[in-house]
Amino acid sequence: MNRLRRLATLVSATALAAASAVLVAPSAYAATASFAKTQDWGSGYEALFTVRNDTSSTITSWRVEFDLPGGSTIGSSWDAVRTSSGNRHSFANQSWNGTLGAGASTTFGFTVSGTGTPTNCTVNGGSCTGGGGGGDTQAPTTPGNLRSTSVTANSVSLAWNASTDNVGVTGYNIYRGGTLATTVTGTSGTVGGLTAATAYTFTVRARDAAGNLSAVSNQVSATTAPGGGGGSTPAAINGQLRVCGTKLCNRYDQPIQLRGMSTHGIQWYAQCVNNNSLDALATDWRADVLRISMYIQEGGYETDPRGFTDRVHDYIERATARGMYAIVDWHMLTPGDPNDNLSRARTFFTEIASRHKDKTNILYEVANEPNGVGWSSIKSYAEQIIPVIRAQDPDGVVLVGTRAWSSLGLSDGASETEVINNPVNATNIMYTFHFYAASHGSSYLNALSRAADRIPMFVTEFGTQTASGDGANNFTQAQAYLDLMATKKISWVNWNFSDDFRSGAVFNTGTCNGTSYAGTGVLKPAGVWVRDRIRTADDFPTG
Numbered sequence: 001m002n003r004l005r006r007l008a009t010l011v012s013a014t015a016l017a018a019a020s021a022v023l024v025a026p027s028a029y030a031a032t033a034s035f036a037k038t039q040d041w042g043s044g045y046e047a048l049f050t051v052r053n054d055t056s057s058t059i060t061s062w063r064v065e066f067d068l069p070g071g072s073t074i075g076s077s078w079d080a081v082r083t084s085s086g087n088r089h090s091f092a093n094q095s096w097n098g099t100l101g102a103g104a105s106t107t108f109g110f111t112v113s114g115t116g117t118p119t120n121c122t123v124n125g126g127s128c129t130g131g132g133g134g135g136d137t138q139a140p141t142t143p144g145n146l147r148s149t150s151v152t153a154n155s156v157s158l159a160w161n162a163s164t165d166n167v168g169v170t171g172y173n174i175y176r177g178g179t180l181a182t183t184v185t186g187t188s189g190t191v192g193g194l195t196a197a198t199a200y201t202f203t204v205r206a207r208d209a210a211g212n213l214s215a216v217s218n219q220v221s222a223t224t225a226p227g228g229g230g231g232s233t234p235a236a237i238n239g240q241l242r243v244c245g246t247k248l249c250n251r252y253d254q255p256i257q258l259r260g261m262s263t264h265g266i267q268w269y270a271q272c273v274n275n276n277s278l279d280a281l282a283t284d285w286r287a288d289v290l291r292i293s294m295y296i297q298e299g300g301y302e303t304d305p306r307g308f309t310d311r312v313h314d315y316i317e318r319a320t321a322r323g324m325y326a327i328v329d330w331h332m333l334t335p336g337d338p339n340d341n342l343s344r345a346r347t348f349f350t351e352i353a354s355r356h357k358d359k360t361n362i363l364y365e366v367a368n369e370p371n372g373v374g375w376s377s378i379k380s381y382a383e384q385i386i387p388v389i390r391a392q393d394p395d396g397v398v399l400v401g402t403r404a405w406s407s408l409g410l411s412d413g414a415s416e417t418e419v420i421n422n423p424v425n426a427t428n429i430m431y432t433f434h435f436y437a438a439s440h441g442s443s444y445l446n447a448l449s450r451a452a453d454r455i456p457m458f459v460t461e462f463g464t465q466t467a468s469g470d471g472a473n474n475f476t477q478a479q480a481y482l483d484l485m486a487t488k489k490i491s492w493v494n495w496n497f498s499d500d501f502r503s504g505a506v507f508n509t510g511t512c513n514g515t516s517y518a519g520t521g522v523l524k525p526a527g528v529w530v531r532d533r534i535r536t537a538d539d540f541p542t543g
């Protein structure tokens with residue numbers, strides 16, 4: 001058929017549709033296809049099908065099928081790809097007319113030799129007239145394991161596991177905050193047009209050939225990367241960290257010191273980790289880093305691996321959205337041999353590192369406080385878990401606990417030399433030291449000072465009280481540590497950001513039942529003291 005004839009056909013079809021009101025039942029879930037003769041010469045006719053998307057979301061393909069009675073055959077056809085088998089005829093969209101927005105329509109045409117008209121018409125597997133009459137109503141299975149695979153300053157890429165369906169899955173809808181953002185045909189996609197350093201949530205639904213939508217997938221949060229140099233948060237300024245000699249260096253290869261807070265055990269004090277408290281930590285306290293303390297025992301990870309892993313994902317996103325670094329603390333404590341939880345650690349860190357590998361603000365703390373176990377066992381554990389993390393996230397800094405509750409061995413009567421003489425066989429790692437100022441006096445301080453001149457040290461936990469996290473504060477001794485750590489640029493994190501009754505929990509009891517976390521009115525003395533020391537100006541060289 002020549003172009004003029006086709007144009008004339010289209011015009012007459014439009015007129016015909018308007019005049020005789022070729023109506024189809026509106027359908028909430030399907031495309032529809034309506035048949036109309038556009039010319040009839042007795043021994044044959046020319047016809048046009050109008051395919052309309054009656055769903056509320058875009059479809060990216062369509063296929064109309066129908067029977068013609070024996071004796072009626074199709075001659076030529078246009079604007080669709082035809083395949084015929086016996087008296088069943090199938091018309092699929094061309095590459096250029098498969099995508100139909102909500103409410104949009106398109107046409108295809110053909111000529112028939114004979115007088116028979118289409119019966120048993122389906123479009124995308126459902127009835128051509130929409131809802132009634134046996135259209136497919138079975139929804140595809142829900143897409144699984146939705147995850148963010150990478151972020152830029154203005155886009156988030158996602159991937160998920162495929163859905164299945166009886167009439168075939170034709171594509172997926174990606175929703176941002178519940179609103180349709182884009183549609184794709186494969187099991188991955190990118191949402192663009194986003195704002196830098198902003199947290200978003202995404203879900204996905206599968207579409208089938210009949211236009212049915214699956215249930216909503218798991219929700220994933222992702223935070224866009226900081227904008228090009230414009231950010232002023234600690235994570236935006238410093239970017240990906242790496243160990244340089246004995247120091248922690250920023251993206252300008254300049255040594256920096258991070259200062260911040262550790263959560264309490266997230267199995268007990270999740271109520272203290274919320275948007276209000278984290279806003280206060282980032283903007284009122286001006287913290288650089290949040291340590292996410294996930295116990296393994298004592299009601300922690302081992303009781304609900306999925307739930308605790310998801311909680312850590314969530315806290316990472318919230319820290320990221322506020323421009324803070326996030327230390328993922330594998331808070332093993334009892335039993336004290338980290339090897340006892342090695343297989344759990346493999347599972348956990350594989351998922352955490354794989355999900356967050358494209359972020360530049362994650363540090364991995366692989367063993368909170370080994371105890372009752374020698375340095376060689378800790379070193380062996382570290383040399384097994386570090387490659388697990390590196391396989392996913394090659395450039396994340398890893399923090400390794402030391403003997404006797406991360407005292408560099410001192411609380412077992414040993415010293416830092418056991419680490420210096422027999423370091424972990426890995427790069428881009430630091431060793432941790434924990435102190436409680438009312439329990440750990442100058443011999444501990446001196447060991448930290450000596451060690452920091454030889455190996456990279458990070459104080460991932462300290463308190464101003466006794467090692468119980470309770471009792472009287474010794475601010476004088478604590479200040480001596482802080483002075484040392486400022487001089488040597490040793491990063492530090494204080495225990496703990498909760499309203500536990502003990503003196504080392506910064507908030508007054510009951511604070512986490514409310515919504516106010518800023519200022520000093522909600523703080524115990526240790527909280528007032530440490531907030532004052534976190535919120536002083538950072539020294540982050542960018543030259």
Ligand code: IDC
Nearest residue numbers: 333368369405434436461467468469500502
């Ligand atoms: C303490 C908590 C306390 C909890 C206890 C359970 O303050 O509420 O009942 O753990 O094990 C550490 C540990 C850290 C301790 C903290 C204070 O890493 O888990 O928290 N501490 O005792 N090492 C030295 C002190």
